[in-house]
Amino acid sequence: MPGWERLRRHHGVRAGVICVLAGLTAVACGPVISAAPKPRSPEKIYASTCGYCHGQHVAPVIRGRALPPEAIVQFVRTGPAAMPAFRQTEISDTELTALARWINISKADPKEHEQ
Amino acid sequence: MSGFSRRDLIRTGAAGAAAFAAGANASPLDSARMLPARLDKEAFAAVVAELRAVVGADWVFADADSTLPYLKSFTPDPRHEHVPSGAVAPASVEEVQAVLKVANKYKLPLWTVSTGKNMGYGCATPASSGQMILDLKRMNKIIALDADLGTALVEPGVTYQDMHDYLVEHDLPYWIDVPTVGPIVSPLGNTLERGVGYTPYGDHFFMQCGMEVVLADGTIVRTGMGSVKNSTTWQAFKWGYGPYVDGIFTQSNFGVVTKLGFWLMPKPPAFKPFMVRHGEMADVAKIVEAMRPFRMSNLIPNVVLMMGAAYQLAMFHRREEIWDKPESVPDTVIRDFAKTKGLGMWNTYFALYGTDEIIAAVEPIVRRAFEASGGEVLTEKEMGGNLWFEHHKNLMSGQMTLEEKGIMRWRGGGMCCFAPVAPAKGAETSQQTELAQQILGKYGLDYSVAYAIGGRELHHLIFILYDKSNPDEEKKADDCIREMITRFGERGWASYRTGVNTMDLVAQQYGEANRDLNARIKQALDPNHILSPGKQGIR
Numbered sequence: 001m002p003g004w005e006r007l008r009r010h011h012g013v014r015a016g017v018i019c020v021l022a023g024l025t026a027v028a029c030g031p032v033i034s035a036a037p038k039p040r041s042p043e044k045i046y047a048s049t050c051g052y053c054h055g056q057h058v059a060p061v062i063r064g065r066a067l068p069p070e071a072i073v074q075f076v077r078t079g080p081a082a083m084p085a086f087r088q089t090e091i092s093d094t095e096l097t098a099l100a101r102w103i104n105i106s107k108a109d110p111k112e113h114e115q
Numbered sequence: 116m117s118g119f120s121r122r123d124l125i126r127t128g129a130a131g132a133a134a135f136a137a138g139a140n141a142s143p144l145d146s147a148r149m150l151p152a153r154l155d156k157e158a159f160a161a162v163v164a165e166l167r168a169v170v171g172a173d174w175v176f177a178d179a180d181s182t183l184p185y186l187k188s189f190t191p192d193p194r195h196e197h198v199p200s201g202a203v204a205p206a207s208v209e210e211v212q213a214v215l216k217v218a219n220k221y222k223l224p225l226w227t228v229s230t231g232k233n234m235g236y237g238c239a240t241p242a243s244s245g246q247m248i249l250d251l252k253r254m255n256k257i258i259a260l261d262a263d264l265g266t267a268l269v270e271p272g273v274t275y276q277d278m279h280d281y282l283v284e285h286d287l288p289y290w291i292d293v294p295t296v297g298p299i300v301s302p303l304g305n306t307l308e309r310g311v312g313y314t315p316y317g318d319h320f321f322m323q324c325g326m327e328v329v330l331a332d333g334t335i336v337r338t339g340m341g342s343v344k345n346s347t348t349w350q351a352f353k354w355g356y357g358p359y360v361d362g363i364f365t366q367s368n369f370g371v372v373t374k375l376g377f378w379l380m381p382k383p384p385a386f387k388p389f390m391v392r393h394g395e396m397a398d399v400a401k402i403v404e405a406m407r408p409f410r411m412s413n414l415i416p417n418v419v420l421m422m423g424a425a426y427q428l429a430m431f432h433r434r435e436e437i438w439d440k441p442e443s444v445p446d447t448v449i450r451d452f453a454k455t456k457g458l459g460m461w462n463t464y465f466a467l468y469g470t471d472e473i474i475a476a477v478e479p480i481v482r483r484a485f486e487a488s489g490g491e492v493l494t495e496k497e498m499g500g501n502l503w504f505e506h507h508k509n510l511m512s513g514q515m516t517l518e519e520k521g522i523m524r525w526r527g528g529g530m531c532c533f534a535p536v537a538p539a540k541g542a543e544t545s546q547q548t549e550l551a552q553q554i555l556g557k558y559g560l561d562y563s564v565a566y567a568i569g570g571r572e573l574h575h576l577i578f579i580l581y582d583k584s585n586p587d588e589e590k591k592a593d594d595c596i597r598e599m600i601t602r603f604g605e606r607g608w609a610s611y612r613t614g615v616n617t618m619d620l621v622a623q624q625y626g627e628a629n630r631d632l633n634a635r636i637k638q639a640l641d642p643n644h645i646l647s648p649g650k651q652g653i654r
Contacts, residue, residue, distance in 0.1 A: 059524075082520070
């Protein structure tokens with residue numbers, strides 16, 4: 001189905017404003033879309049952050065190398081050389097602990113590539 | 116880190132990484148950390164205690180270790196002038212108001228960031244040392260998404276990745292428009308910096324509609340239609356009634372923007388990406404002349420990227436693969452290496468959107484014009500699978516990528532962007548290229564650039580790539596960008612945006628009357644000057 005036709009049909013069956021923050025009078029209609037954070041899984045953090053560079057022709061492959069978790073934590077918090085640093089507000093300490101452990105024991109992904 | 120690269124370290128595996136971790140613990144804030152300008156240690160301790168009472172002890176960062184991530188910056192800071200005193204991270208508008216109350220009481224300067232990934236311009240670091248970072252990343256709710264109108268209302272901590280995931284999860288037929296660091300930055304932050312993306316919705320501030328601002332005294336203002344009781348048009352109509360004020364809250368420090376509305380592009384039924392390959396540096400003028408009528412008429416509707424070969428190569432390669440001397444890589448060396456990758460000296464990426472019929476009608480027209488300019492017009496048929504083509508195809512369709520961050524590895528982790536505006540005229544663009552190459556050559560730096568082509572102008576994005584681990588190189592990069600700003604300014608070419616290290620310098624080029632107006636607004640809205648002093652040169 002062409003995208004524009006699909007868009008028209010979509011509009012025909014859905015409510016307009018999907019959801020809003022409670023208390024926002026201008027468009028109030030329901031609960032918040034993205035709820036208060038609960039720890040994300042290491043897989044999700046890796047896929048939505050680390051994996052865009054590491055193993056994607058940009059930064060070194062880090063899976064399957066048994067990198068020590070404490071070093072991974074330092075990398076993430078300090079951002080050495082060309083790597084950005086990630087703050088506690090972006091990746092919580094709890095999430096980072098689990099992520100570092102996951103990377104430490106993860107197997108290499110043959111689809112990943114170095115720069 | 117000196118003596119070995121991080122690549123080497125990772126290749127050595129666990130032992131090397133552990134060695135690095137120990138080294139990282141040894142350095143950071145002890146020597147460089149600074150208190151806010153008007154606070155002594157006792158007052159700062161009192162501030163920290165009061166802020167902890169507002170946001171909770173876990174969300175005030177005022178010791179060496181927890182403040183570490185806020186120090187990270189790719190831009191040169193040879194005199195340590197951009198070192199924060201700490202950070203505070205509220206989770207709600209009410210907490211922002213309470214934080215501002217504390218800041219007013221103690222005259223605490225707060226440097227506001229959303230996701231703090233303003234990569235080429237200082238990341239989360241402040242315009243002057245001692246400011247405390249007001250980190251809004253915890254405010255990360257997508258508040259509203261109107262499926263009929265294709266509008267969104269988000270908080271500062273929402274990333275383009277969050278938006279992308281939401282649209283996919285709910286199968287909504289809209290695209291987002293991303294800057295080159297989409298997954299980890301926010302629509303709110305990028306729009307307030309007046310950043311761009313690469314679909315037809317690429318001018319982000321143009322596509323912005325309504326915002327909520329907390330003023331320094333805690334007053335909450337909703338712009339446009341947002342102030343109307345029971346309004347249903349906050350994200351539908353930009354201009355509201357009376358003076359249009361959204362602009363004064365972009366690239367400024369007149370308030371804390373806590374919500375931002377913007378428009379989403381309806382997913383087109385058809386999309387076709389193109390690359391035009393030109394072989395010589397001097398072709399820049401021909402490309403601009405060929406492109407201008409199409410951008411002015413919107414026949415080519417997206418923000419076009421005209422990518423220099425050196426920038427493109429830096430995405431996926433390191434300098435030592437190409438050139439082992441300290442002086443700038445010669446154009447001939449860049450050209451020859453680029454050729455092996457299917458790239459020209461200039462690689463211009465645009466796309467057509469709409470239906471197959473629309474694209475079939477427009478393609479021959481643009482094809483003829485670019486072929487007449489000496490370019491090779493290439494599509495997926497010829498370039499499919501090419502790393503660079505695929506990257507730009509993703510950008511022009513709002514997909515997530517961080518591949519351009521590879522440029523930071525070209526020469527050791529340092530990067531800052533000089534971004535003068537050029538009129539969309541071939542001769543003048545060519546003059547900018549010549550002047551940039553001349554100045555960069557003096558410092559032994561490479562001409563790594565992208566021209567982002569708007570309707571009638573180009574953002575000439577000149578990336579100074581240097582080795583930040585070497586203090587001499589860092590000073591050289593700092594000297595270079597200052598000379599570039601100054602000498603381009605003498606020709607009437609000023610930046611549209613700049614890093615924290617050069618905000619005053621660029622502000623001077625916009626003249627005293629402009630600075631005085633900004634100062635008067637600042638004094639009226641923030642008399643204690645607590646909000647991001649020095650932002651865009653406004654104190």
